[in-house]
Amino acid sequence: MLQATLQPRCLPLVVQAPRCAxxxxxxxxxxxxxxxxxxxxxxxxxxxxxxxxxxxxxxxxAAAADNENANLQxxxxxxxxxxxxxxxxxxxFVTGVENYQxxxxxxxxxxxxxxxAAYAKLSARLxxxxxxxxxxxxxxxxxxxxxxxxxxxQSVLPQFGPLPEPALAAALGAATLATTLNINGGELFNAALxxxxxxxxxxxxxxxxxxxxxxxxxAHEFGHWKAAKQRGLELAPPLFxxxxxxxLGSFGAITRIKSFVPNREDLAAVxxxxxxxxxxxxxxxxxAGAALSAAGQGGVELAVDSFRESLxxxxxxxxxxGDQLFSSEAVDTNPLFVAGWAGLIINAINCLPAGELDGGxxxxxxxxxxxxxxxGAVSLLLLGLAGFSNSLALFWLLLVVTLQRGPVVPCxxxxxxxxxPSTWNAAIAALLLPLLVLLPYPAVLSVTNGLPDLPPTF
Numbered sequence: 265m266l267q268a269t270l271q272p273r274c275l276p277l278v279v280q281a282p283r284c285a286x287x288x289x290x291x292x293x294x295x296x297x298x299x300x301x302x303x304x305x306x307x308x309x310x311x312x313x314x315x316x317x318x319x320x321x322x323x324x325x326a327a328a329a330d331n332e333n334a335n336l337q338x339x340x341x342x343x344x345x346x347x348x349x350x351x352x353x354x355x356x357f358v359t360g361v362e363n364y365q366x367x368x369x370x371x372x373x374x375x376x377x378x379x380x381a382a383y384a385k386l387s388a389r390l391x392x393x394x395x396x397x398x399x400x401x402x403x404x405x406x407x408x409x410x411x412x413x414x415x416x417x418q419s420v421l422p423q424f425g426p427l428p429e430p431a432l433a434a435a436l437g438a439a440t441l442a443t444t445l446n447i448n449g450g451e452l453f454n455a456a457l458x459x460x461x462x463x464x465x466x467x468x469x470x471x472x473x474x475x476x477x478x479x480x481x482x483a484h485e486f487g488h489w490k491a492a493k494q495r496g497l498e499l500a501p502p503l504f505x506x507x508x509x510x511x512l513g514s515f516g517a518i519t520r521i522k523s524f525v526p527n528r529e530d531l532a533a534v535x536x537x538x539x540x541x542x543x544x545x546x547x548x549x550x551x552a553g554a555a556l557s558a559a560g561q562g563g564v565e566l567a568v569d570s571f572r573e574s575l576x577x578x579x580x581x582x583x584x585x586g587d588q589l590f591s592s593e594a595v596d597t598n599p600l601f602v603a604g605w606a607g608l609i610i611n612a613i614n615c616l617p618a619g620e621l622d623g624g625x626x627x628x629x630x631x632x633x634x635x636x637x638x639x640g641a642v643s644l645l646l647l648g649l650a651g652f653s654n655s656l657a658l659f660w661l662l663l664v665v666t667l668q669r670g671p672v673v674p675c676x677x678x679x680x681x682x683x684x685p686s687t688w689n690a691a692i693a694a695l696l697l698p699l700l701v702l703l704p705y706p707a708v709l710s711v712t713n714g715l716p717d718l719p720p721t722f
Contacts, residue, residue: 338368398416400676444474474513476599480603485519495530497523514610516610516611552598565595566594571589571705608701619664
């Protein structure tokens, strides 16, 4: 023992001094003073006097460890118990502990084996030791190293406002119905003039486009619900966001995942399913509207310049209306064409890789949290630049910044990549949708004598 090599044999680590170390308290001193021999020397040394400083000095390392644990946000006994009984060499070997955010603890260390299998072991041990009091995450830090985060369960459960979610969802759904009817010509209200109205004929004419657009919104939420059910996840009621801007009666819905998402693959699958289902229906409705428009069954005048704002709409408009599309100021289209186009716009913007939009969740599932954070900043910057010339981009920027800027709630385990090929393909398709819908249609130039006519210069 280290202590025995430094102290004389006759001086144990106790407050009471041994006989050889204590002089007589009174009377004449003894002719022969007792001496003590240290193990490291044969020379006689004066007897050391036991003081309170020696036990304190011996306890300094333990005190330092206690002080370090005292600075952690979880109780010391809980941290020590987690470190001793939850983590191990077969899953995650801990090398350091520090605080995480406002009320959690982060364990640095080395991951052993497959992340999914390691998380299953760690979470099962944590529940066995501490029940459901704490929640474990297996994440990646800024240095791309695996870390384990433990948080009190109450701190990660969603917090609700005074209005219950179902009631809020119903109120926003009714407002979305009103704005969609208004966009389709129902003339229920005029936001600029602050007037309301009721015209039965106008409402009847607005019904086809309104029902088509609401069906597209419903397909989006159905896609999320179906994918979540396949993976054992539960979704909260969708909160639709009324719009009434341009072709859009709504900006879509905010749908919260109530369950803890196991991994990035499940997150990407649920996020991509909504836009893909809805975009398929939007394209079908838009094609039906294009066919009706070509047959002369119009009803909605669309400015020709709006076709130049979308690669897909411009190509389809060119196929339906031919050369007259860009030779006139407006074309007569069927309400279904407008509803399908609006649905594609909603889904394409939702697939932008930013914040808690579907595209932000999909990109996180594909590339991880750090890459998603960087891409989100780039997407918001591009939306801001586009907002100088496009009011829709500005509104979406404000929507994301105020309601869906994130960060995305962590998955239980974010170290494993997407392994299912179908989920990977769906994620890629969802991220390509904005390029197909939101990129502008190439400018159409007239040709004279085999040369393009350039715009006039001043």
